[in-house]
Amino acid sequence: MLRNRKAWSIIIATMLSATLILSGCGQTAAPAKDGATTSSKPVDGGTFRFGMISSPSNLEPAFLEENNGIEIGKELYDGLVRYDPKTLETKPAIAEKWDYSADKKTITFHIRKGVKFHDGTEVKAQDIIDDWNRLAAKETASPVSFPLEPIVGFKDVNSGAAKTLSGLKKVDDYTLEVTLSEPNAAFLTSLGHPAVGIYKIAGATKAGKDFGTPASTPETIIGTGAFKFVKWNADQDVTIDKFNDYYGNKVHVDKVVYKIYKEESTAINDFRAGNLDYVDRMPPGQQQAIIKEFPGQTIKNVALTTEYIGFNLNKPPFKDNVNLRKAIAYAIDSKSVIDTVREGISTAANGPLPAGMPGYDKDLKAPTYDKEKAKEYLAKAGYPDGKGLPVIQYAYNFTQLNQKVAEAFQGQLKEVGIQTELKNLEWGSYIKALQSGDSQMFRLAWGADYPDPDDFLRILYSKSQWGANNDTFYSNPEVESLLAQGLTETDTAKRMAIYKTIQEKVVADQPAVWAFNTTYLELFGKNVHDLTISALDQKDMRTVWLSK
């Protein structure tokens, strides 16, 4: 029955791949075709079948915290602004324009007339105020209310002392005035996060605690996006339909079905069987085989995520010893690890910010692999050839990939005389240990919530984030002052110059070794066109179309 040679080759390839996974081996790298899918004259209609690895947690905007929830949520709820998927520039959405007051503390949003909720009613300023008050409320306990933090009155609402954000004022049905505690250049960009997306609060009230859960219905999830909610079969699929009264550009596909998988290999098999148009994650160890099996059908998408090895600057041996930190930075060869362990599907980072993030400096000179320099700095640090240096604890949260990367780095460090002891923990315990300072050297990654350098540099290198996100416990008064300036400076050119200086200072202090920018290999069908995937790893369903 299996006369077809291709069929046999698929079976054999998968048997080998499955065997490789079981034996824990990786494969070698080769380049894949990069960029967005091809474009010609769009065809309307059809169902886009999206293979999604792991279920979204919840579809209520206030809980759009993880990638899959955001992926679907951004199609259901439009915000005042959105990101251009190609450039990540902040563009008008429900707000067609906005003005700043002279002191830059007040922003007046002019709401587009005729924007409809999915039940056909019109979006007005009060709807936005209601949604945002709900998002900020203590009882909502949202993990993603951070875009609203700069608004006057946020702290009171978030702590339960007040019910409404005093910084929000309805001027008329189509004008909303937002007052910030101080000028904040990142605020507007952060409003593109789907957590601040607009939905009809009556639906949420009707659903009660079921709002955003798989028990949701089209009568409870009433959004403003290009697609409207249809149903969510828990752990199986989420279906959304084109919203015909959408104010934006014409959408081509009639329907998107997000089929939920727990295992990447299963999604790939369903893709092979012709049951999917797109798969967003590939099985580890099989990525190069997939590139070869589906030539021209893969995209390597570099995400706004930097993976790094952090040093605890509050504890020996890294406290007050920048030379030891530099020695490690020179000893680590990220590129070789990308080629071997990471199957060629990653990009070497050149500093704290990922490529594609505004303010990214491609000329930044962070130390890169140089064995001789590593030895030189090790001697400067007081440990010639590693003599006298105690064994360093190198921690990582357990995944197979993290383990392999840690083992590879451990070997590289050993070559220059730095001995490390690997320690792995599951995420919950791991992050708690890092936040409490119970670490020496550790693996961590940061992905952008929104495309603004403040979301990286202040979060990771400001003292205000000690015990939260700044797990290296880095503190530099100059950087602190520049971070504050960067947040309030509204002139983009001046602002980016500030962030350039910040990066140079952080790199000089070397609180971390910036190893990789996470890159995802994504697979699409030959019938898929104009699928744009942003550096936030969001796929734009408004532009995609399917050829017959």
Add this chain to the structure above:
Amino acid sequence: MTRYIIRRILQLIPVILGISIVTFLMMALVPGDPVVLMLGQHISPQTVENVRHGLGLDQPMLTRYIQYMWNALHGDFGRSYIQHQAVSQMLLDKIPVTFRLTVVAMVIAVTFGVLIGILSAVKQYSFWDTFATFFAMTGVSVPTFWLGMMLQLLFGVILHILPVSGTGGEGFHLQNYILPGLALGYASMAMYVRLTRSSMLEVIRQDYIRTARAKGLSGRIVIFKHAMKNALIPVATQAGMDFAGLMGGAILTETIFSLPGIGSMLFNAISRRDYPVVQGVTLFLALVFVVINLLVDISYAVLDPRIRYD
């Protein structure tokens, strides 16, 4: 028998209570904070406090336990910390999937396992016996993950005769459960082959079987009417335990075939410290084990009339 059943049902109460206490304590004592696991990147102390308060995790453990049990008695098992869905609804959604998968796997495992086991015993040391031994060895050796993938490729990708994954939508779609049932049932099937073979070999050497043959009964009647009934007692015990085990333990199969069942739900809940889900699933599984044990004990009486419980 009725008194026995009532007694066993009453024994359920302390068992369930004990399990609820142990699970509650274990989840409270293992390292890892559910709030930290829930929150993504942007963690402010106020957010942590709000979430902790919202989940009731700022209450003392005893208060939380009493509150939980009180609500559970009223049918409210709480809400998932992660999905925010009612645990009772999650169980209602997922139990049918796991039940269907278990039934299909058990039917495949027991039917083929017993038949091959009988054949192997009756034709001892023949080609069929060797084949059955080989079959049993591969069954326990082949990893479910690998077997599942191969079945998907052959029947889903190459031949296009069975779905690769999923439940096929609402209701029971047998075709969606055949491949996972095979992957899950194969290892058990191999075990039933060996169990039936050894049990059957023991039974067919008994005097009453010799008597039956001496009476001139046909080989088929001797095997299927007289020998099989007794040989199946250990199989029934094992099947009962397997059924209960599979109801909570088919994590790999559910994962490979994207079946939203109890196993993967429990696995995810434990790894994300989703206490209400862990509690709900554990209590459900405890109930399943106790009930299945009871049913197995009752089945002994049916299979062997000499066994009485009064």
